[in-house]
Amino acid sequence: MSLSMWRYRRRAARLARSGEPVATRRRVLHPGFLVVLVATLTALAWQRGALEPVIGLAPPRAMVSVEGRLVSVPAPVEGAVRPRPPVPVTTSGSYAFLHEGPTGEPVGFDPCRPIRYVVRPDGAPAVGAQLVADSVAQIAAATGLTFVDAGLTSEEPDLERPLVQARYGDGWAPVLLAWSDETVHPELGGPTAGLGGASVVPGADGRSQFLAGGRVLLDGPDLTAILAGPDGYARARAVVVHELAHVVGLDHVDTPDELMAPVTGARTDLGQGDLAGLARVGQVACDGA
Ligand SMILES: [Zn+2]
Incomplete structure (x- = not known):
């Protein structure tokens, strides 16, 4: 990720706004005239729908590096509201965030943008699609975030997957859920049944941070x-929910009674701390708010 282009552009915009021409005019024109002139220009521009170029307040867009080229951060929809209300924190327990802002607040997905997700079904168990749908529903309910099933994909679940991809159209790449095994992905070796996470990106104005992209890698074998064992479906779903909780920003905690313990135990549903943490990652302000 590179922010240098944005910083340069922001400085350039500020210099343009405080440049010489206005100061020069002030010496020859009555100050009252300038006020009227600016007001007139603003009114004219507003009528023509061209306000931003005339008064020079077009906000610069932050940029990220995608496969070596700079790409503008997808702009938030103007006036967007979150499709679902935030979830209040009503439980207490241990939770931790993977990424935090300067005052310790969580970095989360923009709650005003629905989070698309795609599934690479190769190597999935027979109940794979149901496991994914149920797990996404649990995370959506706990966070108040909106998830949209964007269908199946053939994308390889590489760790360094590009954040913007032509195959998915405009905007951030969807969360990818994919099945694999330790022969293809050695990081799934031993007892590791899944991996999950997302990328930190700047907000469209560059002042804030959000999560985007995201990948869940599930060990098919x-x-x-697990599915063949006692309480198999609930235990397998707990693995997928745990990985999706990483995607939306939760870290591990050392409390065995939470689903975000590094090693899954007897718990198969979200714990009190998990629920509190998920509510908080879903409460972040929208991009551009
Ligand atoms: Zn984990």
């Missing part, structure tokens, strides 16, 4: 074995 491990989860097939």
